[in-house]
Amino acid sequence: MDVSEAILARKSVRAFLDKPVARATIDQVLEVARYAPSGTNTQPWHVVVLSAEPMRQLQQKMIAQFEAHGPGQADYRYYPREWRSPYIERRRACGLQLYQTLGIKKEDKARQREQWVANYRAFGAPVMLLFFMERDLEAGSYMDYGMFLQSVMLAAQGAGLATCPQASVADFPTVVRDFLGYEASMLLLCGIALGYEDTAAPVNSYRTPREPLDNFVEYI
Numbered sequence: 001m002d003v004s005e006a007i008l009a010r011k012s013v014r015a016f017l018d019k020p021v022a023r024a025t026i027d028q029v030l031e032v033a034r035y036a037p038s039g040t041n042t043q044p045w046h047v048v049v050l051s052a053e054p055m056r057q058l059q060q061k062m063i064a065q066f067e068a069h070g071p072g073q074a075d076y077r078y079y080p081r082e083w084r085s086p087y088i089e090r091r092r093a094c095g096l097q098l099y100q101t102l103g104i105k106k107e108d109k110a111r112q113r114e115q116w117v118a119n120y121r122a123f124g125a126p127v128m129l130l131f132f133m134e135r136d137l138e139a140g141s142y143m144d145y146g147m148f149l150q151s152v153m154l155a156a157q158g159a160g161l162a163t164c165p166q167a168s169v170a171d172f173p174t175v176v177r178d179f180l181g182y183e184a185s186m187l188l189l190c191g192i193a194l195g196y197e198d199t200a201a202p203v204n205s206y207r208t209p210r211e212p213l214d215n216f217v218e219y220i
C-alpha cells in the first residue's frame, strides 16, 4: 500500500471484530510512527497501550464517571468556545451522518447517549491507545503530536488494522491518571481505538466528505 492509498483508505472505524491484535503488530505500528517529525526533534509523545482486563477496568471507570457526573472535562480545549460557520455546519453534518447511518433519530436521546458511551469502550476494539504529553509543552508540540497520531493511524492502515481517533476518552483525565498512577503533569490528549474492522457493521459503511481544493487553497 503506498502512502496515498493509505491516506485515502483510513477512516474512523466504530465497530471492530472480536480478534486480538498481536503485540508484534502493535510494536510494528509504533516503530514506524516514531519517525514522525517534530520541531527540533522533541518527540513529545508518550503512549499507553491497553488491552484485555486492564483496558476493560479503565473503561468501566470512565463509564461509571460519565453515568454519575455526565461529560467530563479534558485537560485542554479541543474545540472553539463559540461554534460558528463554517465549522458548526460541518460538525452538525458529521453527527447527522453517524446517526442517520445507525438509524438514530434526532429526538432519540437515549440511543445518542448509548452511542456516545460506546466511545468509552473504544467501540469494542481489542486495543486502546492513550496519548499523553507533558503539560508544560507549547502549541508546537500539539502540531507535532498531530503528525504522530496520523502516522500511527497510517501505519496501522498499512498493517491491515483499523482505527478511530478519540478525543472523548480524554474527557476524564483524572480517572485515567489515577488508574495509571500518572502525575498531573502528564496531559491526556486523546485515544485511538485499534483493531480489525467489522466490515459488516453499518456504522462503518459511510465516508465523511471533504471540501474541494478551491475552498481552501490559494495559488498566487
Ligand SMILES: Cc1cc2nc3c(=O)[nH]c(=O)nc-3n(C[C@H](O)[C@H](O)[C@H](O)COP(=O)(O)O)c2cc1C
Residues within 6 Å of the ligand: 010, 011, 012, 013, 014, 094, 119, 164, 165, 166, 167, 168, 169, 190, 207, 208
Ligand atoms: C483527534 C481526533 C479526535 C476524535 N475524537 C472522536 C471521538 O471521540 N469519537 C468519535 O466517534 N470520533 C472521533 N473522531 C473522528 C472524527 O469524527 C473523524 O475523523 C471525522 O469525522 C472524519 O472522518 P474520518 O476519520 O472517517 O475520515 C476524532 C478525530 C480526531 C482527528
